[in-house]
Amino acid sequence: MDKPQSTLVSLFELIRTRKSFDHLGRAKKLQLATLATLAALVFTAAWGAAAGSCVATLALGNLVKVPLIVLMSVVASAPLGVVAWKLLGEKSSAADLLLSQARSLLTGSLVLGTLVPIVALYYHSSVFAGPLLAVGTAGVSLILGGAMFVRLVRRAPGVENEVVRTAIPAAVLVVQAAAMLQLIVLMSPILPDPTMFNEGIDGFAREGAAQEKRR
Amino acid sequence: MRSVMLAAALLAADADDAVLAERVRAAQIGAAIAFVLTVGGLALGARHLARRAKENEAEELLEEAYRELDDKPRE
Numbered sequence: 001m002d003k004p005q006s007t008l009v010s011l012f013e014l015i016r017t018r019k020s021f022d023h024l025g026r027a028k029k030l031q032l033a034t035l036a037t038l039a040a041l042v043f044t045a046a047w048g049a050a051a052g053s054c055v056a057t058l059a060l061g062n063l064v065k066v067p068l069i070v071l072m073s074v075v076a077s078a079p080l081g082v083v084a085w086k087l088l089g090e091k092s093s094a095a096d097l098l099l100s101q102a103r104s105l106l107t108g109s110l111v112l113g114t115l116v117p118i119v120a121l122y123y124h125s126s127v128f129a130g131p132l133l134a135v136g137t138a139g140v141s142l143i144l145g146g147a148m149f150v151r152l153v154r155r156a157p158g159v160e161n162e163v164v165r166t167a168i169p170a171a172v173l174v175v176q177a178a179a180m181l182q183l184i185v186l187m188s189p190i191l192p193d194p195t196m197f198n199e200g201i202d203g204f205a206r207e208g209a210a211q212e213k214r215r
Numbered sequence: 216m217r218s219v220m221l222a223a224a225l226l227a228a229d230a231d232d233a234v235l236a237e238r239v240r241a242a243q244i245g246a247a248i249a250f251v252l253t254v255g256g257l258a259l260g261a262r263h264l265a266r267r268a269k270e271n272e273a274e275e276l277l278e279e280a281y282r283e284l285d286d287k288p289r290e
Contacts, residue, residue: 025268025271025272025275027264027267027268027271028264028268028271028272030260030264031261031264031265031267031268034257034260034261034264035261037257038254038257038258038261041254064247064250067250068246068247068250071250071253071254072246072249072250072253075249075253183246185239186239186242186243186246187243187246
């Protein structure tokens with residue numbers, strides 16, 4: 001394996017949108033994608049522990065639960081992207097798409113990782129701001145990661161059609177969000193307080209029907 | 216849209232809680248096993264890919280060296 005220092009440098013280079021890895025071989029691209037995914041799991045675990053830090057068992061459980069939600073949602077959405085990418089592009093490489101997905105995952109989780117101290121601090125010192133901050137940081141990281149994924153895939157070589165290059169990452173993100181929603185149901189509770197995501201799609205359907213009735 | 220939301224809400228409300236809890240439990244176990252296998256696969260894959268990448272790099276360097284030797288004018 002590479003030296004730890006060069007691996008760390010590579011990880012930081014991965015989060016730069018302008019940095020291109022097109023010149024690298026397939027094995028190197030997939031290695032970077034794997035390392036980025038594993039690093040992302042560490043950051044999400046740290047965020048999970050901070051978000052559940054009010055209850056010791058929850059914090060310990062979140063060390064596994066949050067990375068599980070993130071990784072399994074990626075695993076659920078990646079096949080769709082790879083198949084579409086290979087079908088719709090003549091010279092497209094699945095390694096490019098997987099590296100883009102891993103890079104965006106790392107960026108999103110790094111946002112969570114950098115906000116760990118503030119999430120833990122607010123959860124311990126405020127009744128209403130803690131949950132808001134936890135859900136807010138998760139939302140921001142999802143938006144940033146998603147935006148980066150679309151941007152990277154649009155620049156990736158292999159697929160010429162502009163519409164296809166936007167539609168594929170968008171479809172992958174929709175599937176990932178759908179998987180994430182139900183994985184949260186499986187792994188609940190993640191935060192000490194109940195959130196709108198605890199019941200997944202059923203909760204949203206009930207809420208939607210209740211709003212329709214009120215009208 | 217309204218009828219779809221109401222139908223979804225009715226279906227969600229009528230679901231048998233015990234059956235749903237059982238399914239959720241099975242899904243939790245499945246997800247945990249899949250997670251462990253995926254993380255293990257990623258860790259093993261990272262080692263394997265690092266070796267492959269190094270080999271490719273060495274081959275490329277060798278190719279470049281040979282190319283340079285070929286391009287060099289003979290004295």
